[in-house]
Amino acid sequence: MAAILLAEDDDSMRRFLGKALERAGHEVTECAQGDDALSELDDQSFDLLLTDIVMPVMDGIELARRASGRFPELKIMFITGFAAVALNPANNAPQDAKVLSKPFHLKDLVDEVDRFLAVEPI
Numbered sequence: 001m002a003a004i005l006l007a008e009d010d011d012s013m014r015r016f017l018g019k020a021l022e023r024a025g026h027e028v029t030e031c032a033q034g035d036d037a038l039s040e041l042d043d044q045s046f047d048l049l050l051t052d053i054v055m056p057v058m059d060g061i062e063l064a065r066r067a068s069g070r071f072p073e074l075k076i077m078f079i080t081g082f083a084a085v086a087l088n089p090a091n092n093a094p095q096d097a098k099v100l101s102k103p104f105h106l107k108d109l110v111d112e113v114d115r116f117l118a119v120e121p122i
Helices: 011-023 034-043 060-070 083-087 106-118
Strands: 003-007 027-031 048-052 075-080 098-101
Touching: 003 011, 003 034, 011 027, 011 048, 011 106, 027 034, 034 048, 034 060, 048 060, 048 106, 060 075, 075 106, 098 106
Parallel strands: 003 027, 003 048, 048 075, 075 098
Antiparallel strands: none
């Protein structure tokens, strides 16, 4: 299916999300920090960056800004308990990024990822 880069600093959450996406047929690379995820983007290509917003070292908004600047075709989805932060225009988050608010059911995550990946860029 799709190559997904998952950036989430919570170890348990990252494992749960990664396993759910792999069971759905996706190839998932997991990172605990935004700067590690940015390095992964240099090493291989991904269809989707799935990132938490609040992370140490480099937050998800900064990761998304840098990733979309270097890889404009990369789709970006935020998973967060702070949706207002992602949606705040002052943060300069990529305009076409999707936001999925925590808490959510793993099936909802997989469904949203699948729907988002199926949408063709304009």
